[in-house]
Amino acid sequence: MAAENIEQAFKVVxxxxxxxxxxxxxxxxxxxxxRLSSGNAIVVEVQRSQSSTNDFVRFTFNVGxxxxxxxxxxxxxxxxVGAMxxxxxxxxxxFLANPADKWWELDAGTKPIDLVTDLAPLLDAAVRFLQAHADDAQLIELWESGQSPGLTDFQRQRFLRELKAA
Structure with a gap:
């Protein structure tokens, strides 16, 4: 598949x-x-791999x-805003049963609908998690429990202080 066809297939995905x-x-x-909610944003961002070529696109999702x-x-x-x-x-x-870095690959033999059907349940699990922590009160509760997905403990404590003071 030519590069422009891979790019078109990626746009379809x-x-x-x-x-x-x-x-x-x-x-x-x-x-x-x-998705904007109560002054906050839930973000699902597609990250293309630097190893993608004219023959295939590798991608994953960063969420937050x-x-x-x-x-x-x-x-x-x-x-x-973006995921970063x-x-x-x-x-x-x-959000896998056994958490691990997960990438998908789109190439000449991949049907976009099959790819999206494969990734949809994992995307749904991520969205449920994000929705459960979408407002500031839920973030405060999460951080007070000591959890801080994607953050250092220093960041967790700082953000917790700032949100509680706001």
């Missing part, structure tokens, strides 16, 4: 992911899907929750 996430309130912008109240001046508006801005963040592979 992104479109099907958007269709899958839309009933959950997500909107697509580039390779990211966001961004607290609008914790954003600093230099950071984008909550409607434009998130105050709770995970890779999609953390």
């Amino acid at each position: 992104l479109g099907q992911i958007a269709d899958h996430l839309k009933p959950h309130g997500f909107s697509k912008r580039g390779n990211a899907f966001r 929750v961004v607290s609008g109240r914790l954003l600093e001046e230099r950071q984008p508006d909550v409607s434009k 801005d998130a105050h709770l963040r995970e890779r999609i592979g953390q």
